[in-house]
Amino acid sequence: MKPDPVNPTPNESSEPTIKPKVPLAIEDALTAAVMGALALITFINVLVRYFTDQSFAWTEEISVFLMIVLALVGGSIAFARNHHIRIEFFVNKCNPQQQRWLGEFAAWLGALMFFALAILSARLVWDQYEYEEISPAIGVPQWWYSIWLPLLSLVIGLRLIGLWMRTRKSS
Known part of the structure; x- marks a missing residue:
């Protein structure tokens, strides 16, 4: 059977078979709650704009915040389920042992990057707290x-x- 270039079958050898110890239901519930909040806020803003020709200024600020949270929580789910975006063209040409090693290396590099992002963004949060910055729409x-x-x-x-x-x- 010829492989479908549009919907390639996932490489089974790179998928870990052991489930995460911390349940993914936490992230799944948070994702659903954030998406529901985004839909509700947007719907309310559309109704208010339609019937009054006004707009709630705070909806954009809250929506941007919720979309960032949604992207980060979605990233957490993708990494935990090993369904994150990756370039498999070269990896699929390797043997299973090399594929596993490359997967482990990618996990370590990703973890290093997100730990660095956590440290650097914590410094940003501290500066915002220390200098008492306020948000533009809500204050x-x-x-x-x-x-x-x-x-x-x-x-x-x-x-x-x-x-x-x-x-x-x-393995």
């Missing part, structure tokens, strides 16, 4: 929005370490 402290970047980056880094550990155990 709440800016760090209320920014604190989620280092926290969720740390979660993604930990999920990548978990992926590495499950990959090591499954």
